[in-house]
Amino acid sequence: MGNAEKVLLKLVSKAVWDYGMIREGDRVLIAASGGKDSTSLAFALAERSRYSNEHFEFAALHIASDFCNCCKKAKLEALFSSWNVPYSELFVPVIGRLKPGKTMNCYWCSTQRRTELIKYATEHGFNKIALGHHLDDIIETLFMNMMLKSEISTMPPVMAYEKYPVTIIRPLALVEERQILAFAEEKGFGRAVCTCPYGRNSKRRDIRKRIEALTGGSGDTKRNIFESMKHVKDGYLT
Numbered sequence: 001m002g003n004a005e006k007v008l009l010k011l012v013s014k015a016v017w018d019y020g021m022i023r024e025g026d027r028v029l030i031a032a033s034g035g036k037d038s039t040s041l042a043f044a045l046a047e048r049s050r051y052s053n054e055h056f057e058f059a060a061l062h063i064a065s066d067f068c069n070c071c072k073k074a075k076l077e078a079l080f081s082s083w084n085v086p087y088s089e090l091f092v093p094v095i096g097r098l099k100p101g102k103t104m105n106c107y108w109c110s111t112q113r114r115t116e117l118i119k120y121a122t123e124h125g126f127n128k129i130a131l132g133h134h135l136d137d138i139i140e141t142l143f144m145n146m147m148l149k150s151e152i153s154t155m156p157p158v159m160a161y162e163k164y165p166v167t168i169i170r171p172l173a174l175v176e177e178r179q180i181l182a183f184a185e186e187k188g189f190g191r192a193v194c195t196c197p198y199g200r201n202s203k204r205r206d207i208r209k210r211i212e213a214l215t216g217g218s219g220d221t222k223r224n225i226f227e228s229m230k231h232v233k234d235g236y237l238t
Helices: 003-019 036-051 073-082 106-123 135-149 177-187 203-215 219-228
Strands: 027-031 057-065 087-092 128-130 158-160 167-169
Touching (some): 003 177, 027 036, 027 106, 036 057, 036 073, 057 106, 135 203, 135 219
Parallel strands (some): 027 057, 027 128
Antiparallel strands (some): 158 167
């Protein structure tokens, strides 16, 4: 076992334990985008299912669309097969669902994919959906919401829907993106995953650059920002 793998599995294990993400008898649907994050997540959950005390089922669902053909699906399926991760694919016409006059954007795509994930999970008996958002994603969302929406909120590690019998979990919540990149390179799939063409110039990219400048790329500083969301002092807020 390489060092990057040890780091990934340790941090995923800590997140699952700290936030009570996976319980006995859970059926977890992994949202497999084809990118490095969800691919690393699939590996981590497959490993956890082998050695942890929780007995849970899991499977991966890749949502294909009408705008992105960059995913090396054959390689993705081969990876998942080698890790004993059940894999399915669902086609969703994301662009085809756009209303007249509207343009493609990350929010629209995310909404369509999430809707289909919830529908698939509900119809196939999954009570939890595992998303590949990592620590950097969560911090970026915090800053985006403050700067663009005037609110303090982000993507919580565990979020139960009120309208659906499904809970969202983010087992990579304590893993930095650089650690995922290191794992992907260690396993040899770093360059065999999907990169969304619409994400290259998104607002998130701009926020990411600002955070890197603010923190100097320090992992400790990013973790302090993450931990600060658990220690909100209401008396010092307006």
